[in-house]
Amino acid sequence: MAVTIAPFGRTAAGEEVLAGRIENAAGMAVTVLSYGATVQSIQVPDRTGGLRDVALGYDTLAEYEANDGYLGATVGRVGNRIGGARFWLNGQEYPLAKNDGENHLHGGVRGFDKYVWDMAAGADSLICSRVSPDGEEGYPGALTVTVTFTVTADSALVIDYAARSDRDTVVNLTNHTYFNLSGGGSALDHELRLSARRFCENDGGCLPTGRLLDVTGTAFDFRESKPLGRDIGAAEEQLRLAGGYDHCFALEGGPAAVLYSPASGIEMTVETDMPGVQVYTANFLTPRPGKGGAVMGQRDAVCLETQLFPNAMNCWGFPSPVLRAGKPLSSRTAYRFAVR
Ligand code: BGC
Numbered sequence: 474m475a476v477t478i479a480p481f482g483r484t485a486a487g488e489e490v491l492a493g494r495i496e497n498a499a500g501m502a503v504t505v506l507s508y509g510a511t512v513q514s515i516q517v518p519d520r521t522g523g524l525r526d527v528a529l530g531y532d533t534l535a536e537y538e539a540n541d542g543y544l545g546a547t548v549g550r551v552g553n554r555i556g557g558a559r560f561w562l563n564g565q566e567y568p569l570a571k572n573d574g575e576n577h578l579h580g581g582v583r584g585f586d587k588y589v590w591d592m593a594a595g596a597d598s599l600i601c602s603r604v605s606p607d608g609e610e611g612y613p614g615a616l617t618v619t620v621t622f623t624v625t626a627d628s629a630l631v632i633d634y635a636a637r638s639d640r641d642t643v644v645n646l647t648n649h650t651y652f653n654l655s656g657g658g659s660a661l662d663h664e665l666r667l668s669a670r671r672f673c674e675n676d677g678g679c680l681p682t683g684r685l686l687d688v689t690g691t692a693f694d695f696r697e698s699k700p701l702g703r704d705i706g707a708a709e710e711q712l713r714l715a716g717g718y719d720h721c722f723a724l725e726g727g728p729a730a731v732l733y734s735p736a737s738g739i740e741m742t743v744e745t746d747m748p749g750v751q752v753y754t755a756n757f758l759t760p761r762p763g764k765g766g767a768v769m770g771q772r773d774a775v776c777l778e779t780q781l782f783p784n785a786m787n788c789w790g791f792p793s794p795v796l797r798a799g800k801p802l803s804s805r806t807a808y809r810f811a812v813r
Contacts, residue, residue: 505622507601512545515650520737527810551645580610627809631808636801646780646804651776654732664733671685705754705772721751746804779806
């Protein structure tokens with residue numbers, strides 16, 4: 474295992490940003506930027522042994538700063554949406570930054586993805602940390618967050634999230650990597666399997682209503698592996714509202730997801746201790762140049778964002794994102810790569 478950290482660039486505000494790289498003996502290499510604790514690239518061998526970069530991203534820091542889409546970023550304090558950009562906790566109302574119409578998305582105007590984190594090297598990992606101050610984007614409590622990216626000998630990227638707050642708060646951390654297991658082009662041929670019989674119903678703003686719908690007989694049934702593109706154009710209200718898949722599935726145990734590219738032979742298995750995974754087919758990714766100048770756009774990737782169900786503070790019965798003062802939060806998601 475080789476772990477190195479090198480300068481990547483400076484933000485417009487003059488802060489130094491680092492790029493850490495972890496490589497295992499099988500040739501898998503992951504690059505993480507201290508800007509947004511962002512996964513910039515994941516290189517894995519395909520079925521011929523050639524390396525493919527299976528994560529969308531940019532070559533320069535300026536592009537990360539200028540563009541939307543959260544490519545590869547750590548999102549928080551609360552990833553995904555909070556309806557009405559407000560929540561109640563301990564009898565008090567907390568208004569949050571509105572950055573998605575009337576709602577709050579991915580931590581607000583300046584979420585965790587837009588900060589420079591501290592970065593340190595471990596034996597087989599990169600450890601990113603930052604303190605989100607009390608009141609940031611409207612959230613109560615100073616929150617100390619550590620996100621550790623580890624590459625294992627058997628070619629998994631493991632992401633460990635740890636956090637602690639000095640006041641009661643809400644937390645829902647995830648990673649926003651756009652996966653393309655072919656290394657580019659459309660991801661609609663990728664075959665996806667999910668261990669989920671139910672998913673969160675969305676309203677017109679991709680905000681969960683609080684109801685869980687059964688996937689049986691719908692385009693949302695991924696219990697048997699099928700290409701992402703097979704049913705994405707089906708005449709179903711939930712697909713129409715989101716312009717594709719942009720929904721949180723309720724996980725049931727076993728691997729959360731298995732994604733496979735027939736073109737490269739690369740298979741990725743996702744394991745998590747989170748109750749949900751947001752499946753997002755890059756519906757809002759406007760065409761733009763990425764690494765090496767290759768154009769990427771809508772449907773050219775799929776995000777598998779493991780998390781608590783979105784809008785949980787406004788939906789009775791959803792697992793709670795409340796983190797009590799002084800209590801440790803810890804969560805793990807692993808993305809394991811293989812070929813077949
Ligand atoms: C959300 C999308 C949103 C996107 C932004 C995803 O996690 O589900 O609705 O547009 O992030 O890149």
